[in-house]
Amino acid sequence: MSTQESTPLDVERIRSDFPILSRKVGGDVTVPGEGPGDDTPLVYLDNAATSQTPDQVVDVVADYYRSYNSNVHRGIHSLSQEASVAYENAHDRVAEFVGADGREEIVFTPGTTEGENLVAYAWGLAELGPGDEVVLTEMEHHASLVTWQQLCKRTGATAKYIPVDEQGTLDMEAAAELITDDTKLVSAVHVSNTLGTVNPISDLADLAHDHNAYIFVDAAQSVPNRPLDVSDLGADFLAFSGHKMCGPTGIGALYGREHILEELQPYLYGGDMIRKVTYEDATWEDLPWKFEAGTPNIAGGIAFAAACDYLDDIGLDRIQAHEEALAEYAYDRLDEYDDVDIYGPPGDERGGLVAFNVDDVHAHDLSSILNDHGVAIRAGDHCTQPLHQKLGIAASARASFYLYNTREEVDVLLDGIDAARELFA
Structure with a gap:
């Protein structure tokens, strides 16, 4: 193990790259970043929804627009x-980042959802x-489920689902029975955005592959926070989004x-995806x-x-260890409450998120109360x-959780949950 891999993250230094983390929130905000009560x-x-973006990446976007803003593959200038x-x-x-063989295997998309739809x-x-x-x-x-559900309706194919057991993990015995010679594609999320489950993609x-089928991997929640190699996974297709990994919105890769x-x-x-066009036909690049096709998100791709x-x-090894340690700490602390239900595997067997409910407190109400404490979480069905x-x-x-979060922030989360429990007691 390298020194980098074994050294804990310097979270305070990392946080200095993200000015937004120094913001004060609260009150009735009328102008972004301003308003009464912002203290x-x-x-x-809420990093599973969208991570924050460091200055180093923001600067790349700004430099493109300030220094060489122009369309690609269109001009000689x-x-x-x-x-x-x-x-x-x-x-x-990006190909190097996920272990692809080269740029030929990486298509830039607006995000994971369009990667699913492209395939x-x-x-x-x-x-x-x-049949x-x-x-x-x-x-x-939903980016995977709805896409393939609706495509099956359109083509006459059948969608089947590998069940999730009481621990929040896949029933692999059922998977072995469901995947047959009639299977043309298996589509699986690598890390569940609700349960935190890390699925056995390989x-x-x-x-x-034993049944000559392809596998599509939704890696939106795994590429940002752990070392990943598409060949080691055995992926035929794999999609992920830049905005969950310190990049801009509106860019991802298939x-x-x-x-x-x-x-x-x-x-x-x-435009741009053609090699030759006549009035009768076209050939592709x-x-x-x-x-x-068309003008791509150039600044987003470079960023x-x-x-x-x-x-x-x-260091992705270090990011993974840090994120999972925070999730385990949060899980263990939440597990001490008799009136909190936690979903998914145990704290030491999950990715960097925890979904839960507090008895008699709707998730939306809890999110609102936590917001009063400055805590931003997701509440709902998480797609x-x-x-x-x-x-x-x-x-x-x-x-x-992500690379810039701390145990102290988990404690603030818990304080907010305590306030909600008292309010609804």
Whole structure:
């Protein structure tokens, strides 16, 4: 183990890269960042929804617009050439970050959701039909569940679901029975955004490949906080979002094995993805550009690569250890309450988030009270309505942690929960 991997994070230094974490919140805000009552330190625990963005990444966005703002792949002039090189290099950097073989396997998208839809439309519409099956998990995010559910309705294929057991983990015996020679695709979330469960993707990939099926991995909650290699996972497709990993919103990536992407037809048409156009037909550009129609999010893509640099400089092993330690601490403290229900695996067997409910306190009310204490969490169904229905609840509160959070912030969360319990007692 390297020194970097074994050294705890210098959280205070890291926090200095995120000016927003020094904000004061509270009161009736009429102007962003201003308003009466803004006197409570912000405790940001909604990282599974969107992480904050460090100055180093914000500066990259600003530098693009200030120094070489131009369209890519369109001009011979200097600004276009500089933008094109930076944008193309960003694909190389993101490919390296997840262990892909090169830029040909990395398509920039607006985020994980469009990565799912790209595969659904470019591959699923052509390959699925009556008698075919898509196997998902019961803990899928709507970005996966709804996409494949609706595509199955359109093509006549059948969607099946690997059940979640009482511990919040996948029933792998059931998975082995559900994945058959009729299965064309397995779509599985790597880390559940509700349960915190870390799914055995490599085992699911083996099951899929044993039946000549592909596996799609929703890695929105795993790429930001743990070392990941698409080859080690056995992924055929894998999607993730920049805004959950210290990058900008509106940018993400779809990884696909090169030989699979080569065979697929694009599902968005327009400029930049074409090689030759006549009035009768068109041919497509090389990978990955044939899937990136129109003017892309150039600044976002370049900053996406900068976010990869930022996380690698800190060390993903260290980020994972820090995040999971906070989640375990929060889980253990919450588990001391008789009137708190926690969802998902034990504290030492989960990713960096904890979803829970307090008896007689609706999750939305709890979130509102916590906001009065400066604590930002998520309350609702977290885009996993069917999973919440299975759990027998309408909503849950979710605290999610990242590299800049501290144990002291978890204590503030607990103080806010105590205040809510007293108010509704």
